[in-house]
Amino acid sequence: MSSLPRRIIKETQRLMQEPVPGINAIPDENNARYFHVIVTGPNDSPFEGGVFKLELFLPEDYPMSAPKVRFITKIYHPNIDRLGRICLDVLKDKWSPALQIRTILLSIQALLSAPNPDDPLANDVAELWKVNEAEAIRNAREWTQKYAVED
Amino acid sequence: MDALQDEVESLEAILMDDVSVKRSASGSVDMIETTVLPLTGEEEDQQYICVTLQVLPPTGYPDVSPAFKLLRPRGLDDARLEAIRSACNAKIKESLGFPVVFDLIEVVREHLTGSNLPSGQCVICLYGFSDGDEFTRTECFHYLHSYCLARHLHALRRNYQEEFDKLPAWLQKTADPFQALCPVCRELISDESDSLKCAMPPSELENAPDFRVTRELREMQQRMSQLYLQQKSRGAIIDVEAEGAAVISIETEEDIRRRGEAEAAKKLAVPAVKEELASKPTGSSSCFAPIVQETQRITPEPTNNNYQHHNRRHYRGGRRHHNHHHHHGHGHHGGNRGERGDTAQSSTSGTGGGANPSGGGNPTGTGTGKQAKAQAAGSGHAR
Numbered sequence: 001m002s003s004l005p006r007r008i009i010k011e012t013q014r015l016m017q018e019p020v021p022g023i024n025a026i027p028d029e030n031n032a033r034y035f036h037v038i039v040t041g042p043n044d045s046p047f048e049g050g051v052f053k054l055e056l057f058l059p060e061d062y063p064m065s066a067p068k069v070r071f072i073t074k075i076y077h078p079n080i081d082r083l084g085r086i087c088l089d090v091l092k093d094k095w096s097p098a099l100q101i102r103t104i105l106l107s108i109q110a111l112l113s114a115p116n117p118d119d120p121l122a123n124d125v126a127e128l129w130k131v132n133e134a135e136a137i138r139n140a141r142e143w144t145q146k147y148a149v150e151d
Numbered sequence: 152m153d154a155l156q157d158e159v160e161s162l163e164a165i166l167m168d169d170v171s172v173k174r175s176a177s178g179s180v181d182m183i184e185t186t187v188l189p190l191t192g193e194e195e196d197q198q199y200i201c202v203t204l205q206v207l208p209p210t211g212y213p214d215v216s217p218a219f220k221l222l223r224p225r226g227l228d229d230a231r232l233e234a235i236r237s238a239c240n241a242k243i244k245e246s247l248g249f250p251v252v253f254d255l256i257e258v259v260r261e262h263l264t265g266s267n268l269p270s271g272q273c274v275i276c277l278y279g280f281s282d283g284d285e286f287t288r289t290e291c292f293h294y295l296h297s298y299c300l301a302r303h304l305h306a307l308r309r310n311y312q313e314e315f316d317k318l319p320a321w322l323q324k325t326a327d328p329f330q331a332l333c334p335v336c337r338e339l340i341s342d343e344s345d346s347l348k349c350a351m352p353p354s355e356l357e358n359a360p361d362f363r364v365t366r367e368l369r370e371m372q373q374r375m376s377q378l379y380l381q382q383k384s385r386g387a388i389i390d391v392e393a394e395g396a397a398v399i400s401i402e403t404e405e406d407i408r409r410r411g412e413a414e415a416a417k418k419l420a421v422p423a424v425k426e427e428l429a430s431k432p433t434g435s436s437s438c439f440a441p442i443v444q445e446t447q448r449i450t451p452e453p454t455n456n457n458y459q460h461h462n463r464r465h466y467r468g469g470r471r472h473h474n475h476h477h478h479h480g481h482g483h484h485g486g487n488r489g490e491r492g493d494t495a496q497s498s499t500s501g502t503g504g505g506a507n508p509s510g511g512g513n514p515t516g517t518g519t520g521k522q523a524k525a526q527a528a529g530s531g532h533a534r
Contacts, residue, residue: 010277016368026371029364036375053379053388063275064306072379073387084389093310097303098274098334147387150378 004032008058011101023105025056033058037069039105041148042113046140047075050148054084054108056101066095067104076136076143078117078126086111087121155180155212158250182207183252186223189263199267199288200226202235204259206252213250216243221259225292226269235262274335275299276353284353291338297350303334304344 012032015025024038037054041047053072059065069091071084079087090099090107117136120126129136159180162170166185173182183206188198203222209215219239224232235258242258243251269286272279273296280286285297295303311329318326331342382388 007275007277016365016371024371024375026368026375029369029372036372036379038375038378051378053375053382061306064302072389073382074389082389083391083394096332096334096337097299097306100277147382147385150381 005062007063008032015102020102020106022109023102025101025105033062035101037105039109039112041144042109045113046137047077047112047144047148050075050144051150052148054105056105058101063097063099066091066099067101069104069108074143074147076125076140077112078115078120078122078129078136079111081121085121087119154250155208158252159183162252179210180208184222185256187256187259187263189267190260191264191267197267199269199294200224200263201292202227202232202259202263204239204255206255213246214248216247217251219243219255226271226288226294228271231262231266231270235259238262269294273299273353275303278353281354285350286353287343287347289333289335289338289340291333291336291340293333293335295334296353297347298352300334301344301347301350304331304342304347307331308342308344 012027022040022042025035028034028036035056035058037056039052039054041050041052051073052075055070055072057068059068069086071080071086073084075084081087086108088107088111090096090104115129117126117129120129125136125139128139159172162183162185163172170183170185172180173184175181184203186201186203188201191197202224205220205222207218207220209217221232221236221239227235238258239255242254246254269280269288271294273286273294275295276299278296280294280296287295287297287300289295308329308331315323315326329342331340332338333340379388
């Protein structure tokens with residue numbers, strides 16, 4: 001853990017001291033740039049009740065480049081592909097150093113509430129979401145129950 | 152009613168374009184609004200903070216106290232805003248029965264002049280502004296350590312160049328030119344990388360405490376890994392290898408070093424490896440492969456180190472000016488900016504590789520805009 005930037009230390013401390021409801025991010029024991037993340041599915045979404053694991057990595061020049069984030073728990077969502085990669089502008093060209101780990105995770109949580117099948121990453125999911133939304137939402141609920149709801 | 156009309160007339164006569172008055176259809180005054188800046192003599196580029204005062208006179212004013220709002224604060228944190236608010240409330244209380252708008256403006260201005268230094272923190276390093284820190288106020292009244300802003304501009308320019316280089320030649324010709332954007336509100340700002348390069352890192356940043364792993368953190372880590380194992384046991388974890396790709400994963404320092412060496416070697420062999428996956432190459436590999444690291448660090452080229460604050464006179468933030476035909480300037484730095492909101496917005500987006508995603512190349516008004524540079528406190532504006 002050599003020379004971790006102050007900003008990362010400060011963000012980590014704040015994540016511990018003032019956690020965001022429904023979001024949990026803690027650094028890995030061996031690598032303080034790698035975070036284990038939990039995002040709970042928002043109420044009134046097909047992901048409600050689910051506890052989703054993500055991994056988040058802060059690259060060398062963070063905060064000048066965006067964190068790398070990926071779902072680890074399987075999720076049925078038009079903007080998240082089978083590898084768990086997320087299609088979100090703030091993770092790509094709309095990244096700004098004024099954003100933080102917490103704001104990025106909030107954006108991801110918001111994405112669960114508002115899937116956007118017109119801008120898909122998982123094509124088959126997006127297709128179904130467009131032609132038969134009811135069935136797509138049913139699938140999302142099933143996946144949530146099967147993979148992300150704690151016993 | 153007449154008292155209010157008189158007051159508004161004299162406000163308009165004195166503040167001219169700097170005050171905006173909304174009247175209802177019947178001609179009664181609904182709202183008086185003006186942006187207040189600290190007094191800094193003729194040095195407009197040393198006005199580091201501001202706030203818009205909005206007064207809403209009720210029927211019966213001045214015998215009934217007016218309501219007021221403090222809008223679009225710049226460089227003021229909640230505590231300072233609250234102090235200004237309670238001073239205004241006190242003034243309104245003691246002035247019941249008399250016109251109070253001028254006095255309110257004065258109260259706000261005194262507060263701003265009293266400590267013309269941004270409070271709050273720099274959004275890039277998350278530390279405050281201490282005495283001696285060099286900071287920059289953008290045209291949109293956001294505050295950043297000059298050191299941090301320089302890093303941001305450098306990264307923006309690098310990203311632009313990377314995207315630009317990916318374009319086929321025929322598209323490069325029509326690509327939008329590079330535009331510097333405010334990290335807070337994405338407004339266009341002037342790119343002063345050259346003069347910012349020499350800025351020193353902020354002092355709080357240098358003296359921050361180290362990170363320590365607490366018992367609480369250990370417990371949370373354990374709970375996390377329990378959840379992982381539990382989800383794994385029911386097949387809920389995405390199996391990256393089965394999907395035929397590699398993404399970020401936890402590695403020990405040893406793994407990282409070994410993989411770094413391997414990748415560095417690969418890079419030498421195949422220089423044009425593109426990102427197959429969002430996270431794989433740039434992410435975890437960069438902290439150990441020295442070749443990559445070198446390119447990612449900010450390396451200010453030692454060229455063109457002109458410190459002089461050329462064009463400062465063009466700075467357009469000021470408002471207490473005698474000429475009253477600079478409406479466009481007002482719209483820009485007051486209203487419009489505020490309405491855009493102070494936080495970066497997000498939405499889903501395609502992965503598309505446009506060279507300048509924010510649609511830069513805006514020809515209006517940034518040419519004359521200059522960021523105010525300052526040495527905090529003492530040295531800065533004591534003269």
